[in-house]
Amino acid sequence: MPTGLDFPAREWRSQPWAHVAAEVERLKKANDVVVLAHNYQRPEVQDVADYIGDSLGLAIQASEVDKQHILFCGVDFMAESAVVVNPTKRVIFPNLRASCPMAAMIDAPTLRLMKQQHPEAAVVAYVNTSAEVKVEADVCCTSSNAIKVVNSLPHNEVIMVPDVNLGLYVQRFTDKKVLTYPGYCHVHRDIDLAEVRTRQGEFPQAPLVVHPECNPELIDIADFVASTEGMIHYSRKHASKTILIATEQEMSHRLQREVPGKRFITFKRSYCHAQKTIQFSDVLQALETLEPVVTLPTETIVGARRSIDRMLALGRGEIIFERGAAPVAPA
């Protein structure tokens, strides 16, 4: 159940499964499996992962995997991205019910209608979208590179899907017109301003770090706005021993591991049921059976890959669009 407590009160959750850690390692080795886990996964799942990260970090890790099998602990669009960036690997997704409600808020036909309505606009799809939506996009973005991606485009108008709050955040940093879509992440949208104010009163020295999927009024009072990876860097550098973290609660588990000696305070409603769908028992079973597997049609892989590759090319400083010209294929 959501608690909104800071990390030490929930530390016990890692313990009941510690005795099977050796079995997990044996199965990983025997079946040539790498385990990737998102920052919002259950602590006991994070603790048996080979890599933990945000959706971009995990996609990059997935593209570099040399093992035969990728066991992906996250939500559906992330497992799809692993297939897209490394289609020769078998991507195992331990519980097919782990579906992101925000990604489900937009589908490819709806995006096609938006494109018809705004034919001059570029389309930027948050990585938190299905592979089919990525096929319809010009380029993908993450919460850490969205401003850079939008500002790199020569277009005056940019459709951003699906998260309205990320679109509104980017609008603060660009002269382009950002055409938003009414999708949202309930986990970040529902973080309560009054609760945040109360916690700020209790810990007046603690900086408030906010994810860009949060509501604008929370962004307005943030000391720092960042993706989950940005939160780790900030927490390492900041002198404060207590930090208020406005993102999904389980982020505190990774923060506690990587930035020990500090206290991370999260908020009551910031609990993602979709990310918690994968149980430790699902991971164990998937390691044994190497099922269920995620597959995508080849044309979906190729189309989605183009949008992801353009985002990665932008990150390398390459020009991917020129005004009046067709997009330049990333190297």
Ligand code: SF4
């Ligand atoms: S935290 Fe939000 S965006 Fe991430 S999986 Fe959960 S609902 Fe989707």
